Amino acid sequence: MSVTTITTTMRGTTMFADYFSRALIAGIGLAVVTGPLGCFVVWRRMAYFGDTMAHSALLGVALSILLSINMTLGVFAVAALVAGALIVLQRQATLSIDALLGILSHSTLAVGLVLVGFLTTVRIDLMGFLFGDILAVSVEDIAIIYGGGAAILAILVLAWRPLLAATVSPELAEAEGLRPEASRLVLMILMASVIAIAMKLVGVLLITSLLIIPAATARRLSATPEMMAVVAAILGAIAVVGGLFGSRTWDTASGPSIVVMALIVFLVSLAVPVSRLFGRRVPHGA
């Protein structure tokens, strides 16, 4: 009995460095993307929108297995479709946007769960999809995160000015020759992509926290939108590193630990009145 325990621990330790560093690398890669993208989610008040897209990811998982297609692609497609459906419904429906979001968010999640129940031939780690399993990331997953992440960041950088202008005022952006509707579409696609690559790591229920919490924390520490994006990326990475080490130390679930760490950073930032340091105008007439 005691011998078995010791061998398991030893095997665990030798493997540990490997999967733990993989988790760290994957998590940091993801946080660097969710930070800047999350700023737009916060600025455009899209938190619930993002949540709805994330919840639909489970439906994406179930459908990809049913149709035997690539899961990342399947999740991306379903999230993008849900975003498109929301935009269309928002234009013509009589229901308010939050009611629409509530309907789509929970029904896609429920349909996904029901479909997963029908998949008797495949064993699915449901908890892994709901709350993520960052410690199980493979090298291939890391390649997807960094490849996809680099593409998302590149698009974000290229489209930054029109995206930001459309966020400040769609009307102004359009009057001055930009295309705010196209910007919105780009943002939806980027969000669907980030959800597709993030799902394995933190799960469909926790993805939006990585978008929102670091960005919300960064606000108090930033004077410009660009600075906020960079700070959010750094804070997200800190949450990943802190959360993963915490989960190793206290043997807690990794995904939730990362979110808890992000929350702690947020709460600490509230105690620091740093926003006062930025953008403070010269006292009138002084």
Next chain:
Amino acid sequence: MDALAPKETLITLRNAGVRHGARTLVSGVDLTISRGEIVTLIGPNGSGKSTTAKLATGVLKPTMGSVTRKPGLRIGYVPQKLTIDWTLPLTVERLMTLTGRHAQADIEAALEAVGARRLLKAAVQELSGGEFQRVLFARAMIRKPDLLVLDEPVQGVDFSGEVALYDLVRQIRDTTHSGILMISHDLHVVMAETDTVICLNGHVCCRGTPSAVKRSPEYLKLFGERAASTLAIYEHHHDHEHHDDGCVVPEGEAHDHHHERDHDHHDHAGHDHVR
């Protein structure tokens, strides 16, 4: 600019209108704006002022008639109401490059021109209504637009700020020779320099110079004798200076400045505000 040079036409609306579903937002608008010209749209709420401005900027496509813009027309836009959420950290400096890249020297010069140079590093959320409006003017001007569209530019600005902004519009027109399309938030207020006032009420109900519109039977019919008698036309008097924050400073304390306009129209029935 040579005063005798033929004025370049920037934009022409011919019998233009927009129908949205079963509703006609505005119809039959004829309108031309040339370089150095100020056109002011007035009319009650829902009369199609904003729709007409959107036709001009190209945000809306006409469903009736036509809109012709000079090829490559550069538009500077000062929106009606712009609230920037606290979650978005934005300094005045950063706002200036919102829709395009500009050199630091140009940014400072544009802010200097509207007397807002010292606000460069200020967060937009901390500005007063008048300051923000000045900054938005500077932001539109830095683009060196051919056409400047001002949607209710003085709304929410106190009286002295309002006077200062009208002066600014005049100054912009004189220095940049851009065409200006302005929507007035007040039926009764029109800048004296306005070349054409277009009074809308779903269609063009009357048009002309400010003093002509003021006397036109259509204007009287639409807004009543009393309203017409209070159509205030702002004129420029060099009796004050501006602080760089936009405060109007009368020349010498004893001087009354002549921009006062009483907002209580009832007291002014029968008075002539055209100065």
